[in-house]
Amino acid sequence: MFSITLRCCIKLLFASTIVLVGCKEPNSTSDKTDLNKPNIVIIYLDDLGYGDVGFNGATELQTPNMDKFAENGLVFTDGYASSATCTPSRYALLTGTYPWRKKDVRILPGTAPLIIDTMQMTLPKLLKGEGYNTGIVGKWHLGLGNGNVDWNQKVGPGPNEVGFDFSYIMAATQDRVPTVYIENGYVEGLEVDDPIAIDYQENFEGEPTGLENPELLKMKWHHGHNNSIVNGIPRIGFMKGGKNAQWRDEDMADVFLQQAQAYIKSKKDAPFFLYYALQQPHVPRTPHERFVGKTGLGPRGDVIYEADWCIGELMKTLAQENILENTLVILTSDNGPVVNDGYYDDAVEKLGDHNPAGPLRGGKYSLFQAGTRVPFVTFWKDKIQPGRSSTLVSQLDLFSSLAQLAGSKERTADSEALLKVFLGESDEGREALIIEASTRTALRKGNWVFIPPYEGPAVHQPVNIELGNHDTHQLFNLKTDLGETTDLSEVNPEKLQEMIKTYEAIRAENLN
Structure with a gap:
């Protein structure tokens, strides 16, 4: 090939x-x-x-x-x-x-x-x-x-x-x-x-979709995947x-x-x-x-x-x-x-x-x-x-x-x-290391993780995954808490401030 x-x-x-x-x-x-x-x-x-x-x-x-x-x-x-x-x-x-x-x-x-x-x-x-x-x-x-x-x-x-x-x-x-x-x-x-022909806004006339033609599907869509059908599978976007x-x-x-x-x-x-x-x-x-x-x-x-x-x-x-x-x-x-x-x-x-x-x-x-x-x-x-x-x-x-x-x-x-x-x-x-998820960022430094406050749902409902969003700072020690179950931001304010300072310094760097 x-x-x-x-x-x-x-x-x-x-x-x-x-x-x-x-x-x-x-x-x-x-x-x-x-x-x-x-x-x-x-x-x-x-x-x-x-x-x-x-x-x-x-x-x-x-x-x-x-x-x-x-x-x-x-x-x-x-x-x-x-x-x-x-x-x-x-x-x-x-x-x-x-x-x-x-x-x-x-x-x-x-x-x-x-x-x-x-x-x-x-x-x-x-x-x-x-x-x-x-x-x-x-x-x-x-x-x-x-x-x-x-x-x-x-x-x-x-x-x-x-x-x-x-x-x-x-x-x-x-x-x-x-x-x-x-x-x-x-x-x-x-x-x-x-x-x-490809379009991500409108379907092409006469083309079946997962939303309108479920009888043509060999795999059903759960959320977001109900546009053009290819190989019996509905996709994101329209194709002809x-x-x-x-x-x-x-x-x-x-x-x-x-x-x-x-x-x-x-x-x-x-x-x-x-x-x-x-x-x-x-x-x-x-x-x-x-x-x-x-x-x-x-x-x-x-x-x-x-x-x-x-x-x-x-x-x-x-x-x-x-x-x-x-x-x-x-x-x-x-x-x-x-x-x-x-x-x-x-x-x-x-x-x-x-x-x-x-x-x-x-x-x-x-x-x-x-x-x-x-x-x-x-x-x-x-x-x-x-x-x-x-x-x-x-x-x-x-x-x-x-x-x-x-x-x-x-x-x-x-x-x-x-x-x-x-x-x-x-x-x-x-x-x-700065880590990122859908434009939101957090900091891993040593054994510690710092997540700034973010608006939005705590759980991505369609996929049932916790996003890390919270209305206050979050601080975790991975050495003792790999599963990030206990927020230490209130009991360890010195470490929190250290992590915030490092996070903001990296985020502020201009490499252009």
């Missing part, structure tokens, strides 16, 4: 860039290829919770491949995504910049313009400048184009314009239109006589045309895995960076037929089991191509877990004794720990000593740390250079 045509090659050319903080102009890959540089693979899951994996204590849900990966790697028990939702975390991962510094960085519709400035330094761009081939396979959700995208022509700017030589993506999320694969800016399988290009959800994990494997095989003779962004276990949860019923936890459990299998297959590919010893692999998730996120899929009814958040409070959308504290493992065969680390790290830090690994001097002020920490050679991690 992996192919690069002359048209695709032409599309890989883009302008040189200027950077946010102390960056240099990247050289071409061919100028700086170094076979001694390690390959880098980031495996990024979608809505996988801290407690969804065996290596963090899950017993009701089996994740044998991720557990093996963790057993042979370094598990960070204090590893964070930047945010409790997907788009902001992905922005932080690729730019090394706190997402709350840019107002447009929030969950995006499928028609949103690209939110990474093409003149901005990115992780793939800096690695490209150090001789790496760069590829993304899977979920993008950082916007495409400059507005008013014509999906029947080259769609851009997008991943290829911010540093990726190769991209095979879905535009946003599985529950949003357009429901098509996009390779290097072009919709795969699109037929000229069946053009695509492109029938031959539309994906079958049940095949998506296989399609992305095959693309990732093909990329590895084609680039194994030179250093490469692969951002493998799985769609599981985000809704709609549609395991391939061979994984249905594997866990007894319904589709959510089954797609996690499916993702686990994909990760195992990817690691097999690295081993079979004899590059496992020269590849740093990082496994993590974009945010915490959610059970009911818009569809009736038995996720709640079949949850049983499984707790996706593990010992943590909250989940996706939440300022409590389960929103941003996620599975986080680094693996490098014979280079990283297996074990567990309680050092505080963030996905933000991968930007500067991987720059170190590649020999680049690129850094951003928000991303700390912690390569020795990620390689298990140091336990001197972050002192403080």
